[in-house]
């Protein structure tokens with residue numbers, strides 16, 4: 001016999017961060033989507049820019065670093081957009097869990113420098129005009145729920 005096995009032996013998911021870059025942290029009207037170039041299985045899919053959290057890094061630190069590397073801009077972070085997992089994370093399959101924060105650009109103009117080959121701002125009207133990675137759909141929905149209510153005619 002020997003050691004007892006924990007009931008859940010699945011390894012902890014890899015921590016990923018994603019930035020929901022919007023035009024305004026309080027009353028957003030548009031969200032920045034980024035098209036992945038790698039790996040082949042995900043290439044062409046649209047996502048929130050971001051990536052894996054390095055050892056010793058906080059989610060906020062990882063977000064600032066990833067956004068600098070990928071888009072060449074500085075951001076200010078806003079609210080966390082909570083998902084269903086512990087600490088408000090969103091499942092990306094079973095192996096990854098993503099923490100998402102609203103963000104706005106404070107310096108520079110976003111460009112697809114690394115990991116992406118296109119960027120596009122989407123509004124409530126064309127939110128699904130880009131082919132979001134499947135795992136991002138509920139996240140995008142939660143971000144859109146924070147969009148500024150449309151003015152009544």
Ligand SMILES: Nc1nc2c([nH]c(=O)n2[C@H]2C[C@H](O)[C@@H](COP(=O)(O)OP(=O)(O)OP(=O)(O)O)O2)c(=O)[nH]1
Pocket residue numbers: 016017018042046047048049050051052053092096115133135136
């Ligand atoms: N960054 C990001 N990754 C996502 C999203 N949706 C989604 O399924 N993923 C997946 C793709 C990857 O398998 C994983 C994140 O890893 P990544 O490839 O972005 O991380 P990284 O930039 O640190 O990559 P690397 O240095 O290890 O190549 O999560 C999303 O919206 N943003």
